[in-house]
Amino acid sequence: MIHDPDGPDIATAPEAPQASPWNLPNALTVLRMLMVPLFVWLLMRESGEDVSDRWWAALVFVVATATDWVDGHLARRNGLITAFGKLMDPIADKALMGSALICLSLLGELPWWVTVVILVREIGITLMRFVVIRRGVIPASRGGKLKTALQAVGLTLMLTPLDGVVGTAGLWIMYAALVVTVVTGVDYLRQAFGPRPAPAR
Secondary structure, three states: OEOOOOOOOEOOOOOOOOOOOOOHHHHHHHHHHHHHHHHHHHHHOOOOOOHHHHHHHHHHHHHHHHHHHHHHHHHHHOOOOOHHHHHHHHHHHHHHHHHHHHHHHHOOOOOHHHHHHHHHHHHHHHHHHHHHHHHOOOOOOHHHHHHHHHHHHHHHHHHOOOOOHHHHHHHHHHHHHHHHHHHHHHHHHHHHHOOOOOOOO
């Protein structure tokens, strides 16, 4: 039985048994968390100046980012969504992206104001997701997916030791990601805390 405060109770089929947290999607989430310190060590070991370390750091970042897509896809496809995954997946994602932003700013390659704005939005929205989750899950919008893709591509390009066109392209993609990040953050707040639509009669 589903209780809707704005409407009648709705009879439903019995809920499926809760998936065990010991599953492949959650293992990938934990792996992504473990890859964060390795990524930071590779990127910062020689103050970001060693070409080989930069390539390895970029590779680790790409692989870790890929696990974010894979674990979510597997969890949804196989019905393996768990409380652990709901909690740890966004934390692992923000830890990876946040580490890349902070490290690049420490190396003087990404303006601090870009890092601060993105981190404030990402951390703030993640915390608010936990606050409003009882009201229902707000699905990822096209803007949110675009934001994630832009951040991933921009950071990957900036992590490589390539200068010139590649480095400049990475920075401009991050500026575009910043704009989309702010816009989608405002849209999320509107959906989460704005007026709820009146129930159908």
